Amino acid sequence: MKRFIQQLPKVELHLHIEGSLEPELMFELAKRNGISLPYASVEQLKQAYQFDSLQSFLDLYYQGAQVLLNEQDFFDLTMAYFKRCQANNVVHCEIMFDPQTHTARGVDFATVINGIHKAQQQALTQFNISSELIMCFLRHLDEADAINTLDQAQPYKPLIKAVGLDSSEMGHPPQKFERVFALAKAQGYRLVAHAGEEGPAQNIWDSIELLKVDRIDHGVRASDDERLMDYLQSQQMPLTVCPLSNTKLKVFEHMAQHNILTMLQKGICVTVNSDDPAYFGGYMNDNFEAIADALAMTRENLIQLSHNAVDASFASDERKHAIKQMILEVSPR
Numbered sequence: 001m002k003r004f005i006q007q008l009p010k011v012e013l014h015l016h017i018e019g020s021l022e023p024e025l026m027f028e029l030a031k032r033n034g035i036s037l038p039y040a041s042v043e044q045l046k047q048a049y050q051f052d053s054l055q056s057f058l059d060l061y062y063q064g065a066q067v068l069l070n071e072q073d074f075f076d077l078t079m080a081y082f083k084r085c086q087a088n089n090v091v092h093c094e095i096m097f098d099p100q101t102h103t104a105r106g107v108d109f110a111t112v113i114n115g116i117h118k119a120q121q122q123a124l125t126q127f128n129i130s131s132e133l134i135m136c137f138l139r140h141l142d143e144a145d146a147i148n149t150l151d152q153a154q155p156y157k158p159l160i161k162a163v164g165l166d167s168s169e170m171g172h173p174p175q176k177f178e179r180v181f182a183l184a185k186a187q188g189y190r191l192v193a194h195a196g197e198e199g200p201a202q203n204i205w206d207s208i209e210l211l212k213v214d215r216i217d218h219g220v221r222a223s224d225d226e227r228l229m230d231y232l233q234s235q236q237m238p239l240t241v242c243p244l245s246n247t248k249l250k251v252f253e254h255m256a257q258h259n260i261l262t263m264l265q266k267g268i269c270v271t272v273n274s275d276d277p278a279y280f281g282g283y284m285n286d287n288f289e290a291i292a293d294a295l296a297m298t299r300e301n302l303i304q305l306s307h308n309a310v311d312a313s314f315a316s317d318e319r320k321h322a323i324k325q326m327i328l329e330v331s332p333r
């Protein structure tokens with residue numbers, strides 16, 4: 001199965017670029033930028049990666065992102081992720097970034113997006129990996145801050161496909177961002193939001209009905225609400241599920257308890273993603289392997305997951321068609 005997973009062409013739709021910052025690169029960038037980290041070594045840092053909730057992870061994630069200062073840093077970070085994509089046979093990805101994490105520290109919006117964009121261009125020519133960018137608003141900050149971020153993005157609109165909503169779900173429901181999502185939609189952005197990761201199924205309903213999202217990020221708590229499960233299936237509303245993230249953050253205690261296969265078998269458009277691979281112990285192939293093993297998935301299940309990700313992606317119809325062909329080549333049906 002490991003070999004089959006490696007060969008299967010994959011599409012990643014839920015990846016925070018700041019969450020792909022490996023400890024080794026974090027130390028290298030800290031040194032380059034004269035920033036001191038509160039850890040003596042890479043090993044000590046890795047030992048700190050033990051989480052009991054989303055918030056316990058987010059605290060370290062925002063701390064780690066502080067080593068990113070210059071355009072070259074964002075380029076190097078993004079290029080390192082694309083190299084992982086190539087090694088994992090990920091042929092298309094949709095990368096989330098959190099501008100507020102950087103602009104709040106005095107790093108220009110332009111520095112962030114230019115570094116990421118240059119890496120996207122290089123990945124396309126060098127590796128034939130296509131990609132889109134999703135700008136996320138931090139939900140623990142207020143609406144005005146999100147609207148200000150949307151304004152700052154205006155000159156870079158052609159480089160950004162969608163806006164999203166991430167950070168602490170508890171206490172920061174979708175309603176808080178109804179107006180900024182309406183503004184973004186009017187400007188032509190596609191919309192996604194984290195919902196039903198730690199928070200209740202109602203957050204999924206509210207993201208769909210109030211924010212009018214095209215996809216739900218995570219969404220695993222949907223299984224608490226049968227009517228919602230039926231709705232997701234009938235509308236083919238995609239869920240970007242992140243298995244290793246869910247077990248690391250104790251959304252599920254063990255992978256054998258994960259509900260992705262149950263949702264797949266119900267005909268819901270679930271997809272597999274790595275979320276923050278540097279923190280959660282694996283990239284795309286690791287996530288596929290973890291669920292394939294724990295849930296005894298078939299090759300057909302895995303192929304369906306890859307097809308779902310193509311369908312749910314914001315790639316052009318032409319690109320979607322090309323990727324579907326690649327999947328058929330390794331898995332004739």
Ligand SMILES: Nc1ncnc2[nH]cnc12
Pocket residue numbers: 016019054061166167168169194197245275276
């Ligand atoms: N899994 C996650 N949930 C919410 N916000 C995040 N930011 C980065 N990873 C996240």
Ligand SMILES: [Zn+2]
Pocket residue numbers: 014016166194217275
């Ligand atoms: Zn996420």
